[in-house]
Amino acid sequence: MPKRKLDPLPSAAFQILLSLVDDDLHGYAIMRQVADQTDGRMRLGPGTLYSSIQTLLEAELIDQVDSREDTRLGPGRRRYYRITSAGRKLARSEAERLADLLRVARAKKILRGRYV
Amino acid sequence: MSEKIYAWLLHLYPSQFREAYGTEALQLFRDRVRDEKGFFPCLRLWLDLIVDLAISIPREYGYAQAVSFGASAPQRLNSVPVFYVLEVGPPRPGAMLFGSVLSCLALATFWLSLNHVGNYVGLGIAATGRLQNDSKFFQLDASQTDRQTAIRATNDTEVFKMDAVERRRVIDAAVVILRKYYVERENAQKMADALLAHEKRGDDDNVTAGDAFAALLTRQMRDLSPDRHLTLDYSQNPLPEHPAGQTPEALARYRSAMKQLNCTFEKVEILPHNIGYLKLNSFPDPSVCQSTAKAAMASLNRADAIIFDLRDNRGGEPAMVMLIAAYLFDHPEYMYNPRENTTERSWTRSPVPGNSLADKPAYILTSRSTFSAAEHFSYDLKMLKRATLVGETTGGGAHSGVWHRIDDHFGMGIPETKAINPFATNDWAEIGIEPDVKVRAPDALVTAEKLAQDKLRKK
Numbered sequence: 001m002p003k004r005k006l007d008p009l010p011s012a013a014f015q016i017l018l019s020l021v022d023d024d025l026h027g028y029a030i031m032r033q034v035a036d037q038t039d040g041r042m043r044l045g046p047g048t049l050y051s052s053i054q055t056l057l058e059a060e061l062i063d064q065v066d067s068r069e070d071t072r073l074g075p076g077r078r079r080y081y082r083i084t085s086a087g088r089k090l091a092r093s094e095a096e097r098l099a100d101l102l103r104v105a106r107a108k109k110i111l112r113g114r115y116v
Numbered sequence: 117m118s119e120k121i122y123a124w125l126l127h128l129y130p131s132q133f134r135e136a137y138g139t140e141a142l143q144l145f146r147d148r149v150r151d152e153k154g155f156f157p158c159l160r161l162w163l164d165l166i167v168d169l170a171i172s173i174p175r176e177y178g179y180a181q182a183v184s185f186g187a188s189a190p191q192r193l194n195s196v197p198v199f200y201v202l203e204v205g206p207p208r209p210g211a212m213l214f215g216s217v218l219s220c221l222a223l224a225t226f227w228l229s230l231n232h233v234g235n236y237v238g239l240g241i242a243a244t245g246r247l248q249n250d251s252k253f254f255q256l257d258a259s260q261t262d263r264q265t266a267i268r269a270t271n272d273t274e275v276f277k278m279d280a281v282e283r284r285r286v287i288d289a290a291v292v293i294l295r296k297y298y299v300e301r302e303n304a305q306k307m308a309d310a311l312l313a314h315e316k317r318g319d320d321d322n323v324t325a326g327d328a329f330a331a332l333l334t335r336q337m338r339d340l341s342p343d344r345h346l347t348l349d350y351s352q353n354p355l356p357e358h359p360a361g362q363t364p365e366a367l368a369r370y371r372s373a374m375k376q377l378n379c380t381f382e383k384v385e386i387l388p389h390n391i392g393y394l395k396l397n398s399f400p401d402p403s404v405c406q407s408t409a410k411a412a413m414a415s416l417n418r419a420d421a422i423i424f425d426l427r428d429n430r431g432g433e434p435a436m437v438m439l440i441a442a443y444l445f446d447h448p449e450y451m452y453n454p455r456e457n458t459t460e461r462s463w464t465r466s467p468v469p470g471n472s473l474a475d476k477p478a479y480i481l482t483s484r485s486t487f488s489a490a491e492h493f494s495y496d497l498k499m500l501k502r503a504t505l506v507g508e509t510t511g512g513g514a515h516s517g518v519w520h521r522i523d524d525h526f527g528m529g530i531p532e533t534k535a536i537n538p539f540a541t542n543d544w545a546e547i548g549i550e551p552d553v554k555v556r557a558p559d560a561l562v563t564a565e566k567l568a569q570d571k572l573r574k575k
Contacts, residue, residue: 004179027140028147043160045168046141047129051176054136073147079140 004055009094012052015042017061017083017091024065026078027053053081061087119146122165128173130180174209277324287315289522290333290348297520297530303341310336326350326525342546345488345513347529354524371404379405380432383425384412391568392419392473393561399432399489402439409436413443417470421477421568424493427507427557431488435461441493442466444502446474451496454543477571478503479564482549483557487511491544498549499539504567505551507560512548 006013012034019025019033030053031044044052056062063084067077083091122145126138145165152161207215278286291308298304314320314336323329330350337346374380383395394412402409416422424440434453438461441451445466453462467474480494480503491510497503521527537543555563 028144031144031148043164045164045172046137046144047168047172047176049144050137050141051133051172051179054133076143078143 004051004058006055006059006061006090009090010052010055012042012044012048013056013061014091014094015044016049016052016056017087017094020062020081020083021088021091024080024082026070026080028073028078029070030081056087057081059086060084061090118149125165125169128169130176132180133176170213174212177212178207178209278326278329279324280321283320283323283329284315286329286522286526287311287320287333289526290528293520293522293528293530294337297518298346299531300341307337307340310340326352330526343531345529345531349527349529351525351527355521355527367404370401374400374404374408379408380429381408381412382428384415386416386419387423387565389565389569389572390418390420391565391572392416392422393425394422395425395428396440397428398430399434399436399440399493401433402435405436406439409439413440413468413471413473417472419473419476420572421479422473423479423481423561423564423568424503425481425561426486426490426494427481427483427560429486429490430511431490431513434489434492437489437493438462438464441497442468443471443473444478444497449500449502450538451492452499452538452543453492453496454537454545455492477568479568480505480507481557481560481564482507482510482551483560484508484511484548486549488513491549495544495549498552499541504553504564505549506553506564506567507551507555508557509550509554510544510548512544512546 015034015038016030018037019030025033027046027049031049035043053062057064061084062081065080065082067079069075070078119142123142126134126141129138148161149158152158291311294304294308294311298307311333319336320329320332323332327350330348333348334346337348377397379400380397381394382397383393385393387393394416400409434456437453438451441449442464443466445464448463448466450458450463456462478497480497482490482494482505486494486507487510491513494503494505494510498505519527519529553563553567
């Protein structure tokens with residue numbers, strides 16, 4: 001049993017899973033990607049970021065792939081992380097849960113718009 | 117700088133987290149600092165970090181504790197006390213936060229109270245120095261006396277009032293002590309006569325406070341002999357009847373004060389070009405500070421040159437002078453001390469095993485405040501051509517005194533010895549030691565560093 005809870009899935013963990021969907025990323029790239037995909041609303045600090053990464057690793061939702069340099073950021077090896085199939089599945093079901101919520105919200109006319 | 121702060125803040129996390137992600141977290145911080153330049157981005161970065169620390173630290177401790185709770189398997193052993201934890205869950209984050217704030221408050225209070233009583237610690241050291249047995253030397257200069265007098269005056273709510281009879285009694289006792297013990301007999305007689313003459317003329321009549329009276333008599337004596345080791349002191353607290361020997365309490369007080377001050381070894385560093393730098397603000401008692409001194413010298417052992425910064429060093433124990441000087445020679449060397457007749461202790465215990473500083477260039481930084489034992493160290497190393505003195509002419513305190521109790525509140529420091537100088541020059545009494553390179557004290561370190569670098573380059 002993992003020591004850290006993922007039920008319900010914390011938003012930081014969900015955002016990290018989403019950030020890894022397209023590519024393997026290192027910590028700083030994950031942080032930047034999360035900031036981009038939330039329009040800068042979520043800037044993960046190192047503590048929150050690595051705490052969430054540890055949780056996701058323990059739950060085997062992500063893997064640590066290898067350590068290599070990021071040439072754009074200069075010398076120094078960085079640990080890269082990759083989403084696992086279980087991670088993808090969880091991210092998808094979380095997205096669907098949120099989509100359901102959205103549909104309810106729209107039905108209740110709390111939220112306007114044509115799309116989910 | 118900001119990276120250092122963040123690296124320090126990372127220590128607030130549990131060790132498991134730090135070991136696993138400390139380097140990454142620091143790397144991420146570095147990346148953000150590099151990419152987020154300017155005042156507002158920088159401010160935002162720090163706000164982010166503070167929020168992040170506030171949230172993630174309690175959470176990580178929660179996890180760490182959950183693991184340790186899970187790992188402990190209570191097992192009862194015969195006749196071994198067992199402690200049960202009644203609260204099985206880890207503390208709530210709120211409780212952790214409250215605990216942290218409370219600890220910070222407690223630490224701040226402790227720190228404030230330490231600072232508040234700092235003056236009394238200072239007095240404690242001075243008192244320890246004075247109350248040592250008669251064969252020990254005390255080294256208390258004028259400004260220290262004045263400072264202590266001032267501290268006493270401000271702290272005392274009830275000032276000791278003196279009448280004519282009391283004044284006369286103190287003067288008579290001072291006259292007897294001067295005539296009997298002061299090293300320069302002729303001056304002793306002159307000073308004794310002057311004290312009596314001032315008293316007769318009524319110069320002392322208006323002084324009723326004990327500390328002011330002590331300062332006045334000291335001044336009257338120093339008008340004739342500018343000997344800063346000659347003092348008449350006043351203490352609001354009754355002086356012990358038999359001050360011989362170190363009481364365990366005084367020693368404990370001295371020990372704790374020295375521990376707090378790191379034995380006055382203020383800085384022990386390796387400067388650029390592998391120049392060792394030791395800022396020493398006194399020569400403390402080796403019976404308490406020997407290990408600190410040895411550790412400091414050992415950490416400078418690989419330096420190519422060494423700078424002793426004695427600009428704020430007002431003296432101390434000759435034994436510590438000998439201990440440190442021993443590192444600068446590869447054979448026992450005679451160190452002249454005007455306070456002591458020549459004995460076995462007048463030779464350094466060189467060579468020191470494992471020491472490699474014996475042939476390294478040495479520099480001593482001096483100022484007008486460099487005094488007493490610090491001058492002993494500087495003078496001998498200068499005369500032996502073992503060190504280059506850089507800075508200002510020193511304070512000029514060569515005599516040492518033995519403490520004589522007059523009554524419950526008054527006592528005198530009297531210089532009693534005068535050894536013969538083998539260097540066929542004046543010692544530093546009253547005139548101080550001329551440095552080899554004369555510069556203002558604040559510029560001394562830079563100058564000495566340059567000298568050392570030039571010397572190392574020529575090698």
